[in-house]
Amino acid sequence: MSCSFSPEQLWNLADTYGTPLWVYDAQVIRARIAQLQAFDTVRFAQKACSNIHILQLMREQGVKVDAVSRGEILRALAAGYVAGGEPSDIVFTADVMDAATLATVVEHQVPVNAGSIDMLHQLGAASPGHHVWLRINPGFGHGHSNKTNTGGEHSKHGIWHTDLHAALDAIAQHGLHLAGLHMHIGSGVDYAHLQEVCGAMVALVKSAKDHGHDLQAISAGGGLSIPYRDGDPTIDTEHYFGLWNAARKQAEAIVGHQLALELEPGRFLVAESGVLLGTVRATKGAGSNHFVLVDTGFNELMRPSMYGSYHGMHLQRRGVGVLPAVRDSVVAGPLCESGDVFTQGDGGVVLPRALGDAQVGDLLVIHDTGAYGASMSSNYNTRPLAAEVLVDGAQVRLIRRRQTVDELLALELGL
Numbered sequence: 280m281s282c283s284f285s286p287e288q289l290w291n292l293a294d295t296y297g298t299p300l301w302v303y304d305a306q307v308i309r310a311r312i313a314q315l316q317a318f319d320t321v322r323f324a325q326k327a328c329s330n331i332h333i334l335q336l337m338r339e340q341g342v343k344v345d346a347v348s349r350g351e352i353l354r355a356l357a358a359g360y361v362a363g364g365e366p367s368d369i370v371f372t373a374d375v376m377d378a379a380t381l382a383t384v385v386e387h388q389v390p391v392n393a394g395s396i397d398m399l400h401q402l403g404a405a406s407p408g409h410h411v412w413l414r415i416n417p418g419f420g421h422g423h424s425n426k427t428n429t430g431g432e433h434s435k436h437g438i439w440h441t442d443l444h445a446a447l448d449a450i451a452q453h454g455l456h457l458a459g460l461h462m463h464i465g466s467g468v469d470y471a472h473l474q475e476v477c478g479a480m481v482a483l484v485k486s487a488k489d490h491g492h493d494l495q496a497i498s499a500g501g502g503l504s505i506p507y508r509d510g511d512p513t514i515d516t517e518h519y520f521g522l523w524n525a526a527r528k529q530a531e532a533i534v535g536h537q538l539a540l541e542l543e544p545g546r547f548l549v550a551e552s553g554v555l556l557g558t559v560r561a562t563k564g565a566g567s568n569h570f571v572l573v574d575t576g577f578n579e580l581m582r583p584s585m586y587g588s589y590h591g592m593h594l595q596r597r598g599v600g601v602l603p604a605v606r607d608s609v610v611a612g613p614l615c616e617s618g619d620v621f622t623q624g625d626g627g628v629v630l631p632r633a634l635g636d637a638q639v640g641d642l643l644v645i646h647d648t649g650a651y652g653a654s655m656s657s658n659y660n661t662r663p664l665a666a667e668v669l670v671d672g673a674q675v676r677l678i679r680r681r682q683t684v685d686e687l688l689a690l691e692l693g694l
């Protein structure tokens with residue numbers, strides 16, 4: 280997809296804040312939220328982009344939040360979310376829970392979306408009456424990569440579908456309160472699978488009802504795809520809602536009352552809002568390859584190295600604008616590792632890309648990096664985390680300052 284910022288705007292941001300730099304467009308995020316208004320609850324999977332200021336934006340738009348760690352619960356609280364309402368602002372989704380996390384969910388009465396029966400026992404012993412969801416693995420899954428497929432017997436996620444009654448028994452044993460059933464089978468939707476997921480959800484609701492359990496809600500999970508490449512399909516959110524709404528109606532007929540329908544997207548809400556800016560620091564040839572080396576690497580954007588993911592990108596030159604794509608280039612970062620290449624496919628195959636004829640000092644703009652970009656960054660090669668900026672029309676806000684090397688060293692010195 281193309282980027283929502285003008286070349287001049289991006290130069291200004293790069294000059295003011297330096298590179299590497301994450302930039303988000305608040306208006307794109309609001310537009311995506313608006314597309315999902317038909318759902319009773321939209322719950323942002325904050326792992327996609329967990330900056331507190333992005334969470335505040337979500338909260339202001341009525342979007343609830345999912346947390347998958349104690350840290351993410353604390354982020355949601357810091358953004359002003361309050362757990363415990365109906366539906367709760369925050370839900371904690373996980374397959375395991377350590378003692379500190381358990382203490383936090385109990386203290387703040389955060390409903391737990393449990394992916395293992397052991398979690399139900401641990402929670403039940405500490406907090407009888409606690410609200411729980413059951414995350415069910417329906418026995419099949421789907422994802423843009425094997426690493427993002429969260430269903431089927433190779434996935435560690437969720438309670439295996441044939442264990443539903445055992446999970447319900449654990450709920451009854453501890454007097455826990457079943458809020459709803461949840462399924463998330465992976466990232467990257469196709470409608471064939473969606474029909475199957477909806478059918479599986481209806482069957483689970485029936486099975487829970489037959490086992491004597493009532494519930495108030497079902498969650499469709501996340502997984503909505505976005506068009507990373509020009510020409511990729513754009514998701515039809517009305518059709519998506521229609522399929523889930525039909526499943527909800529069937530489930531309501533089974534339980535005999537209304538059920539709330541939740542959706543839990545991460546990528547869809549933020550991916551297209553973001554770009555990552557880097558500066559060209561060197562160009563060089565290596566046999567048939569032309570390398571463009573920039574000051575941002577997989578410690579910032581891990582997706583190409585981790586999954587062979589495609590991100591659109593362009594080069595712009597000061598005073599010239601966007602450069603026409605005339606030269607096949609391999610775009611690589613500063614890390615001391617061969618896999619630090621943004622233009623690669625599955626298995627690390629280098630895939631040169633037609634780009635502008637780069638010069639030192641040009642700005643590289645990597646598109647669609649709002650989801651699983653900054654939130655997956657690391658300090659590899661002792662590189663400080665990059666700054667993040669949120670643009671809202673004419674307003675520009677620094678929402679995370681750049682980390683310093685001194686801050687990193689301080690973790691280890693003077694112990």
Ligand code: LLP
Nearest residue numbers: 324427463466501502503543544545546651
């Ligand atoms: N709900 C649950 C329980 C999840 O595990 C996930 C993603 C989501 C919702 C949101 O999925 P989304 O709507 O964003 O597809 N790092 C990978 C994606 C990993 C997704 C993990 N779980 C990537 O960069 O593509």
